[in-house]
Amino acid sequence: MANAYEMFSVQVTEVEQATAQIKRFTLARADGQPMPAFTGGSHVIVKMADGLSNAYSLMSDPRDLSRYQIGVRLEEQSKGGSAFMHERVQVGSELTISTPNNLFGLDPTAGKHVMIAGGIGITPFLSQLHELEGGEVPYELHYAFRSPDHGAFQGQLADGPHAANVSLYVDSLGRRLDLPALYAGLGEDAHIYVCGPKPLIDAVIEGAKAAGIADARVHFEQFAATPAEGGAFTLVLGRSGRELQVEEGMTIIQAIENVKAAQVECLCREGVCGTCETAILEGEAEHFDQYLSDEEKASQQTLMICVSRARGSRLVIDL
Ligand code: FES
Numbered sequence: 038m039a040n041a042y043e044m045f046s047v048q049v050t051e052v053e054q055a056t057a058q059i060k061r062f063t064l065a066r067a068d069g070q071p072m073p074a075f076t077g078g079s080h081v082i083v084k085m086a087d088g089l090s091n092a093y094s095l096m097s098d099p100r101d102l103s104r105y106q107i108g109v110r111l112e113e114q115s116k117g118g119s120a121f122m123h124e125r126v127q128v129g130s131e132l133t134i135s136t137p138n139n140l141f142g143l144d145p146t147a148g149k150h151v152m153i154a155g156g157i158g159i160t161p162f163l164s165q166l167h168e169l170e171g172g173e174v175p176y177e178l179h180y181a182f183r184s185p186d187h188g189a190f191q192g193q194l195a196d197g198p199h200a201a202n203v204s205l206y207v208d209s210l211g212r213r214l215d216l217p218a219l220y221a222g223l224g225e226d227a228h229i230y231v232c233g234p235k236p237l238i239d240a241v242i243e244g245a246k247a248a249g250i251a252d253a254r255v256h257f258e259q260f261a262a263t264p265a266e267g268g269a270f271t272l273v274l275g276r277s278g279r280e281l282q283v284e285e286g287m288t289i290i291q292a293i294e295n296v297k298a299a300q301v302e303c304l305c306r307e308g309v310c311g312t313c314e315t316a317i318l319e320g321e322a323e324h325f326d327q328y329l330s331d332e333e334k335a336s337q338q339t340l341m342i343c344v345s346r347a348r349g350s351r352l353v354i355d356l
Pocket of ligand 1: 303306
């Protein structure tokens with residue numbers, strides 16, 4: 038897959054505090070020109086100062102290209118990006134963002150869309166809801182969050198045109214999503230989409246498997262930086278033969294940058310943009326990215342060195 042991002046400048050025109058942890062930023066071109074078109078579920082990469090960058094879902098209406106809106110949760114385990122957005126970005130700030138890309142679009146063959154969101158994972162579904170408005174394919178959104186104070190944009194969902202299709206699950210009030218019951222009532226052509234914390238994504242995927250729902254009907258997206266799970270391994274840079282140790286909790290990119298072993302391109306550092314795609318020369322990768330398809334992952338031709346690791350003790354890559 039070719040990396041298709043182009044970068045351009047935008048100005049922040051509005052900042053709203055949606056919950057104690059979540060801010061909504063409205064972005065527009067300073068010259069008033071329309072933003073590039075996008076489809077529901079798309080994301081952009083936001084580049085900040087100090088080399089920070091994060092991917093954020095577009096949550097605004099794809100039919101309104103006068104602006105984009107993104108929701109940013111202040112992450113406790115932040116690499117710095119969400120803290121930068123919350124503490125240093127205000128109305129009038131300039132940011133560089135990428136053109137949108139969609140790795141989480143609604144499947145056009147679906148007979149029904151079943152969307153499951155946890156916490157800040159609500160954002161891609163907000164743009165998709167706009168897209169579904171007035172359409173013929175039935176849909177439902179199940180939105181789970183920790184307490185009434187954590188449910189960003191729940192007012193707009195409960196009062197808006199989609200209210201009849203939205204169910205809210207507030208953990209602190211004892212209202213939880215019953216996945217087996219949800220799956221039991223689904224037709225063979227329903228597609229399931231999940232975005233949110235990893236435990237929710239894992240539960241939705243495993244529950245779907247247990248219910249006999251084909252993998253192709255289950256779609257997920259998670260941008261929170263994937264922890265570099267897995268033990269230490271030896272990384273060999275094939276062009277120079279140089280060997281590096283990638284420790285547990287460290288990414289391949291970090292190992293390379295720590296000793297300036299090679300020049301690497303990386304935009305999102307979250308396995309989303311494809312910029313750091315690197316050929317595998319020997320060994321196999323444990324893939325943690327959102328960018329490669331299942332077939333591409335299985336082919337073991339390339340890996341995203343910002344998040345993926347070796348499967349085994351040694352990996353040789355084309356750098
Ligand atoms: S830097 Fe974006 S996928 Fe690795």
